[in-house]
Amino acid sequence: MTRDASKEGRGLLYRLYINRLRRRLSPQSVPHHVAMMIDGNRRWARQLGYETAAHGHRAGAAKMREFLEWCDAVGVRVVSLYLLSTDNLLKRDSRELSDLIEIIAELADELSHEPNWRVQHVGRSEGLPPELDRVLAEAQARTASHTGLHVNLAVGYGGRGEIVDAVRSIIAQHDSDGGSLEELAASLTPEQIGEHLYTGGQPDPDLVIRTSGEQRLSDFLLWQSAHSEFYFVEALGPDLREVDFLRAIRDFGSRDRRFGG
16 A cells, blocks of 8 residues: 555544544533633744744644634534733743734634624733734624624733723722622622623633643633633644544533532
């Protein structure tokens, strides 16, 4: 057998395995909301000998586009992508950050032209470059009436900061209604805080996936993921395969969710 024929045979077997995994997923086992922490883009670029991390970030963005298609195909309704943290804005090398901002803007614009997908920016606009803030706002406005896959783009995002912003919003609203701090302290509930988060009105993530073998939250959806299931993939972000995703969904469907119990 020639090398090309062997490669084609492996490709066929892979496609057959993918189709079998898909068929075995029941609608009841598919999470409604999946959060994705794509990690390892810089390591991927270094391992392949690229001079800058931009090659890895661009490959990671392309993989996120694929990932959204996989989610849509199996019936996931909400996906949150962690693209740029507030810490990244402060600590990343200026050249790398400039490239990353450009790549995120391109991704947001591309996703906003996908038929019926809804794009929402979750994070702080303050501190973002004006051009990126503009692209995110336009993507959100362009897709506001769409009813298909809901895509949250976490850009300029920090989980602790989000909780602080939510509490500030609650206090400001309560003050404008003429209430006292004592009344607010007595009436404050977790549900009320949840309503004022960047993702207010959305279901919390059922499943959080992180690539590159790292097993930490990195300040992502701290409040919302209190009862989420977690799945860690060894593959670096750009190397994530559809089979990895489907195995994560299969694993999620097999878990006994206790919601803190």
